[in-house]
Amino acid sequence: MTSSTPAQRANILWFLPTHGDGRYLGTPIGGRASSPAYLRQIAQAADELGYFGVLLPTGRSCEDSWIVASSLAHLTEQLRFLVAVRPGLQSPTVAARMTATLDRTLQGRLLINVVTGGDPVENKGDGVFLPHDERYAVTHEFLTVYKQLLSGETVNFTGRHIRMEDGRLLFPPVQSPHPPLYFGGSSDAGIAVAAETVDKYLTWGEPPAQVAEKIERAAIVAAARGRRFTFGIRLHVIVRETSEAAWRAADELIQHLDDKTIAAAQETFQRMDSVGQQRMRALHGGKRDKLVVSPNLWAGVGLVRGGAGTALVGNPQEVADRIKEYMALGIDTFILSGYPHLEEAYRFAELVFPLVPREGVELSVDRLGRAGPIGEIVANDRAPAAVGGSQQAAS
16 A cells, blocks of 8 residues: 555546557457547547546557647537657657647647657657667656746756757746646656656556555655655556456457467567566566456456556446545546447446546536436337436445
8 A cells, every 4th residue: 555645536537549449459350440530529428428538649650649639629628638748759849839739729628648658669760769768868858848938937958968048938828837747657767757747647557556566656756856746547448237248348359369469469569668568568478368467457458559458347336446446546547448439438437437436527417508318218208217216426
């Protein structure tokens, strides 16, 4: 157990699959393209359902997150967009201008995900040839300048990697001093950067004991610098009305994976110098028979997907209980996804939202001012009666 204060309420975000979606992993069977129309459907569903925000991934396998977020700004009302800045790929001044503009476009609904990058091959394709710890040194200098610019300061800075004279931002962001900064890094170098610069420290979905150890370590490093931050976790979810149906859905998700595809994916993950990715891979070692790594925590997604590789699997109460276990460690932000992302966004909100104390707004007549009946009208004559009474959010 960490010394962090348990979270009383959760912010729950969803995910925009800008690198593709589908009903099965690692196959074109049941696949869906990330068209603008499809991403719009997911974003608007998340907005109406009351998700706190959506994460837009970054990297060469994804559509550009800034352009996608910009295209959806006027099509959503309350949804926040967690968009990545990339130290080493962007100058801090250009990133600050982009941030301020998008925050104004979204009327203060922007969140920033700071991504250093953990794949040396992809980094070289983007023109970055620095080793692991040097990339975090760049990230630290970048964030130092970036935050000062967004705070309205005139910046003169000379570092090992970044130099600036008379840096200024003429149009400020809506949020002061800047949009919240989210950051994940499991290495000592990553935690050191987080401890000095960011607002929310993120982890991928490891078993609770490992998460507790990691965020405790990060909190101690931050405290030594006179700082503290809040915590978030990135997970997939597979929730069904019964536990048996949920585990069956998990098995179906990987039913088209063959050993060759898994081996190729694991070889790619092995080349990465990301400590977080190494920790994800160690949970299962690429083995199909080692996928349940903790109660209701399944590592099957990580057989072929980089980054977040675990899913909470179970019935609504089981999944809610696992979320509350993470909340007890101090996790207050959950960035979730599920396949396919449109259907699973509805399923999770309808089944689990009532069981978890959370921030955000429930879908209701009061909120929308135009909501119709809940459920189909019976015999074209009357609204359906509530079944089993109303569900109340857990306290």
